[in-house]
Amino acid sequence: MSKEVWGYHEHPKRREPDWKVNPQTSAVREGLARSGFGETSEALYLNSGFTYTDSQEAVDSFIDETDHFVYGRFHNPTVAMFENRLAAIEGAEHCVATASGMSAMFASLACLVEAGDHIVASAAMFSSCHVVITEILPKWGVTYELVKANDKAAWEKALSKKVKAVFIETPSNPLLEIVDIRFVSDLAHKVGATVIVDNVMASPVLQKPLELGADVVMYSATKHIDGQGRVLAGAILGSFSYIYEKLVPFVRHTGPTLSAFNAWVLVKSLETMELRVTRMCENAQTIAEYLEGRKEIKSVQYPGLKSHPDYEVIRKQMKAGGTTIGIEFAGKKSDAFKFMDSLCVIDISNNLGDSKSLITHPASTTHRRLSPDVLAEMGITPSVIRLSVGLEHVDDLIKDIDQALNN
Numbered sequence: 001m002s003k004e005v006w007g008y009h010e011h012p013k014r015r016e017p018d019w020k021v022n023p024q025t026s027a028v029r030e031g032l033a034r035s036g037f038g039e040t041s042e043a044l045y046l047n048s049g050f051t052y053t054d055s056q057e058a059v060d061s062f063i064d065e066t067d068h069f070v071y072g073r074f075h076n077p078t079v080a081m082f083e084n085r086l087a088a089i090e091g092a093e094h095c096v097a098t099a100s101g102m103s104a105m106f107a108s109l110a111c112l113v114e115a116g117d118h119i120v121a122s123a124a125m126f127s128s129c130h131v132v133i134t135e136i137l138p139k140w141g142v143t144y145e146l147v148k149a150n151d152k153a154a155w156e157k158a159l160s161k162k163v164k165a166v167f168i169e170t171p172s173n174p175l176l177e178i179v180d181i182r183f184v185s186d187l188a189h190k191v192g193a194t195v196i197v198d199n200v201m202a203s204p205v206l207q208k209p210l211e212l213g214a215d216v217v218m219y220s221a222t223k224h225i226d227g228q229g230r231v232l233a234g235a236i237l238g239s240f241s242y243i244y245e246k247l248v249p250f251v252r253h254t255g256p257t258l259s260a261f262n263a264w265v266l267v268k269s270l271e272t273m274e275l276r277v278t279r280m281c282e283n284a285q286t287i288a289e290y291l292e293g294r295k296e297i298k299s300v301q302y303p304g305l306k307s308h309p310d311y312e313v314i315r316k317q318m319k320a321g322g323t324t325i326g327i328e329f330a331g332k333k334s335d336a337f338k339f340m341d342s343l344c345v346i347d348i349s350n351n352l353g354d355s356k357s358l359i360t361h362p363a364s365t366t367h368r369r370l371s372p373d374v375l376a377e378m379g380i381t382p383s384v385i386r387l388s389v390g391l392e393h394v395d396d397l398i399k400d401i402d403q404a405l406n407n
């Protein structure tokens with residue numbers, strides 16, 4: 001389909017569809033750049049460099065790099081297949097893949113800002129994103145302000161002055177707070193800010209920030225995109241002008257390149273992502289409803305529950321409640337630990353979006369880097385746990401949770 005990959009082998013007798021195909025079709029077909037061997041599945045190009053037929057071709061390639069792959073830090077055919085496929089699924093003009101979600105997050109902002117610029121971000125954030133905005137960028141003279149996800153008046157105030165970039169994580173990790181992407185994007189654009197959405201928790205299946213007014217979307221592809229616990233990766237998607245004028249010059253010279261092997265794993269993962277995420281959401285919805293009825297649980301945070309304070313916004317911008325549930329125990333940290341240690345199907349792990357159900361104690365692991373004040377503000381108390389629901393049969397997951405609660 002996409003002929004944007006150089007060296008694309010066009011079968012002389014095959015036509016391209018002359019209609020716009022659905023995302024499910026793109027997920028299996030888009031980006032595929034077959035070599036002259038006509039292989040069925042996407043090939044893995046495990047090479048760092050490329051050769052030229054003569055010295056003039058090398059010169060031409062360096063002047064106009066779109067004609068020929070030049071070097072693995074810039075491009076690779078397998079990485080390009082992953083980028084083109086993800087861009088088609090997202091509905092973005094272009095995509096740049098990176099080595100991890102954090103390199104994607106950092107590059108998405110660092111390519112835009114300079115000393116004296118101001119960033120506004122949602123307060124409830126993945127802890128490393130919080131560190132980038134509140135500790136690393138300020139060392140280079142970039143100031144910031146954090147706003148509570150659903151506090152509309154606070155967003156209006158923060159976005160009434162000059163702002164370079166707005167960074168929002170919705171739903172947030174781990175307590176699934178929601179930012180109204182349309183509302184914040186409209187405000188941000190009035191003051192000329194670029195809106196970047198960390199769409200990791202929703203995945204490309206459930207939420208399309210670009211359609212809701214955002215300018216840039218970033219992923220940790222480690223989560224739902226791989227979704228099978230194998231590789232680290234990230235991706236940044238946006239318009240041609242953002243990607244080519246801001247991002248590409250930054251990433252080419254700083255080198256957060258995704259490995260071809262990891263891209264090859266991911267391009268295949270995209271083929272099953274919608275099926276996986278859809279089933280995981282169904283399981284999570286059933287489990288969240290079950291947990292709401294248990295006396296041991298103080299509160300359940302899940303975007304698919306009517307009890308979520310932002311349920312109306314969620315219905316506008318997400319297709320389903322997601323794969324992750326925030327659970328606060330009616331008790332102490334020791335009760336949460338006792339529950340986790342009693343599980344026999346669900347694993348204790350800090351990852352999420354995986355086919356295996358995983359449980360995490362954020363305050364002592366993923367979010368331990370944050371100060372007690374910041375944790376308290378985010379509601380991450382010592383009795384909060386995060387459950388990432390996988391692809392096991394939902395009856396087995398409920399039985400496991402049930403026996404652990406009764407233990």
Ligand SMILES: *Cc1c(COP(=O)(O)O)cnc(C)c1O
Nearest residue numbers: 100101102126173200220222233
């Ligand atoms: C995991 C995660 C990241 C970072 O991704 P890595 O692939 O671990 O670098 C960023 N944002 C959110 C919301 C995440 O859950």
